[in-house]
Amino acid sequence: MRSYINELYARIEKDAELKNNVKIIGIAVGNNTFDIDFVEKKYDFPIIPDDKFEFHQLVGEPPTPFFIFARPYGKGRLLVVDSYLGRLEDTNKLFSMVNNAFKMSTAESDITINKKTDDKAKEELVLPVTESELMEKVSQSMAVGGKRPDKIEKINLKELGDVYTWAPGRSARRVFARVVARKIPCVDCHDVFYIYSFDDTGKFINFIPISISKLDNEEWDAKDINKMQSNFTGKSLLKERPFNPKVDAISSATISSKLIYNSMGETGLVMRKLIDMGYIKR
Amino acid sequence: MKNKVKIWKKSIIVASILLGMNLFHQTGEAADATKGLLRSGDIIPAFSVPVPKNKTDRSYLMLKKSGIFQPAEMDVKLLIIEVLNVY
Numbered sequence: 534m535r536s537y538i539n540e541l542y543a544r545i546e547k548d549a550e551l552k553n554n555v556k557i558i559g560i561a562v563g564n565n566t567f568d569i570d571f572v573e574k575k576y577d578f579p580i581i582p583d584d585k586f587e588f589h590q591l592v593g594e595p596p597t598p599f600f601i602f603a604r605p606y607g608k609g610r611l612l613v614v615d616s617y618l619g620r621l622e623d624t625n626k627l628f629s630m631v632n633n634a635f636k637m638s639t640a641e642s643d644i645t646i647n648k649k650t651d652d653k654a655k656e657e658l659v660l661p662v663t664e665s666e667l668m669e670k671v672s673q674s675m676a677v678g679g680k681r682p683d684k685i686e687k688i689n690l691k692e693l694g695d696v697y698t699w700a701p702g703r704s705a706r707r708v709f710a711r712v713v714a715r716k717i718p719c720v721d722c723h724d725v726f727y728i729y730s731f732d733d734t735g736k737f738i739n740f741i742p743i744s745i746s747k748l749d750n751e752e753w754d755a756k757d758i759n760k761m762q763s764n765f766t767g768k769s770l771l772k773e774r775p776f777n778p779k780v781d782a783i784s785s786a787t788i789s790s791k792l793i794y795n796s797m798g799e800t801g802l803v804m805r806k807l808i809d810m811g812y813i814k815r
Numbered sequence: 816m817k818n819k820v821k822i823w824k825k826s827i828i829v830a831s832i833l834l835g836m837n838l839f840h841q842t843g844e845a846a847d848a849t850k851g852l853l854r855s856g857d858i859i860p861a862f863s864v865p866v867p868k869n870k871t872d873r874s875y876l877m878l879k880k881s882g883i884f885q886p887a888e889m890d891v892k893l894l895i896i897e898v899l900n901v902y
Contacts, residue, residue: 557897604894645856787902
């Protein structure tokens with residue numbers, strides 16, 4: 534399955550001009566060193582883990598596979614010369630793209646720099662539910678002891694999305710529900726939308742999917758939802774929870790499960806913002 | 816005979832419209848898939864990644880130290896990055 538990209542690597546290494554001037558790396562989004570070790574022998578070139586989706590977010594959360602042809606641009610930056618989304622199993626065509634990109638990389642005047650690329654606005658995903666459907670799910674996620682919230686306040690945390698809050702009573706802990714929308718690094722998969730709730734100590738309360746699918750875009754069923762709920766029940770979201778695909782993943786939805794773990798791992802950051810805004814007392 | 820020609824012509828027109836609508840739909844889908852993706856002229860801000868553990872990989876990337884490195888600091892003219900996931 535990987536032969537076309539390994540064949541490209543071999544052709545570059547055989548080409549006297551390209552050999553020392555062109556390098557290929559794979560950046561495996563949502564994968565850790567253990568995952569990489571498992572598949573490394575399939576690839577003839579280095580595969581680097583991007584366990585926390587940091588590179589994936591930096592380059593605009595593309596589906597995979599996504600090819601970036603870039604040249605060094607000073608101060609640790611790269612200038613994109615060309616890009617390609619999807620499998621390109623025609624190695625001749627791929628090699629021709631490499632040659633063109635190499636020519637453009639060595640002729641500096643040929644590339645026009647796109648303005649505002651350093652602070653390119655993140656494209657927002659649109660929730661696949663109406664406002665009233667969303668509020669029903671938010672309310673459901675924040676229910677404490679069977680009691681639904683009577684007054685919900687919305688807080689916008691910019692890049693961390695929207696958080697809703699409710700104080701069940703004077704003596705009870707304040708409850709928060711965060712709406713998460715994430716692009717999934719896979720060409721044929723649907724994006725992930727869900728809500729999770731926690732109290733003002735960071736303790737997990739509820740997991741409510743809005744739209745999460747498995748292989749062949751089949752929606753998660755009650756068993757899948759219960760498993761993810763039980764993965765976090767009684768746990769603090771402030772402690773880092775390493776993701777073990779064999780134990781923690783929903784069957785046929787490993788990358789979606791990993792994204793859920795990654796977003797829940799941002800709870801500490803969310804709570805720091807809520808403290809700064811006065812919603813949580815220090 | 817004339818009627819047959821008319822029906823044939825109508826069928827071709829309807830088929831052409833349907834084909835056109837399908838192509839338009841597919842083009843729209845393709846455009847959606849690439850919307851917001853990096854393209855020529857975009858700049859990727861500075862970033863660091865872990866140095867590969869494998870000695871052959873380190874040698875290929877001309878890296879001597881372990882820890883982290885900035886791909887953009889490699890002495891190359893062109894870097895090809897395949898963004899992938901192995902699950």
